[in-house]
Amino acid sequence: MVSSWVLAVIHLLGVCLAFAAIYSRARVLGRPLARIDLPEIFLADSLWGISALVLVLTGLTRAFGGFEKGTLYYGHQPFFHIKMACLVAIFLLEIYPMLTLLRWRIGGRKGDATPNLMLARKLSQISYLQLFLLVPMVLCAAAMARGITLQG
Template identity: 55%
Template sequence: MLIRWLLAAIHLLAFGFALASILRRTRGLRRCTSTEDLPMIFRADNGWGGSAVVLILTGVARVFGGFEKGADYYLHAPLFHVKMAALVLILVLEIVPMRALVRWRLAVSRGDVPDLTAAPKYARIGVWQTVLLVVMVFAAAGMARGIGVEAGAE
């Protein structure tokens, strides 16, 4: 019982950290005009990546680790599919900004000035990721209340 509670709490906290981090990174990218803006963007990106790892690990443990209702319950819950579709879209959208931020980090570490002209595009991607993260929270809240689950399946 204690491990279920801790996993759920950590999972929920990771959503908060993820939301704060993606909003901060998006805001930083929107305002990015020079390399002086990059340290804050990199810190926010680290928070975004770290919270995503925690979300995925705790989510997998809760679904397949025998701590919660079990994989059969989740795999038959429509809102779980909504949540997973949002996660996949977030991860697919992350490919482009992640690659750019890795290039920027490498350029800065070499003392070069990275090309920051695409920063507004990455900020727009962050807006979509934020929306999808909120969709995941709504789906999770609905699943916790049995919305969309057949009466006998709970």
């Protein structure tokens, strides 16, 4: 019982950290950038990566590790499928920002010139779209926690 509660708390804190990190990254990337802004972007991006790892690990443990309602419940729960579809969309959207920011980081370590900051606006828009997709995930999670179903 306590371990289930601890996992739920860690998972919820992961959602909070993900939202804050993605929002921070989107906000900084959306304003006119200079090379001086890169550490702030990289910090937000790193926190987003950490939160994603926490969410995946605690989510898998809660859903399939015998701590919550169990695989059978989640496998037949439409809200779970919607939540997972949003998660997949968020991760697919993350491929471009992740690779771009990784190139920027590597370039900075090698002492290369300022990265192509013209891409920042696009990265910001992708981040805002990811934030938008977090909302139905939270709504689905709350519905499942309350036992609400889409089935008759």
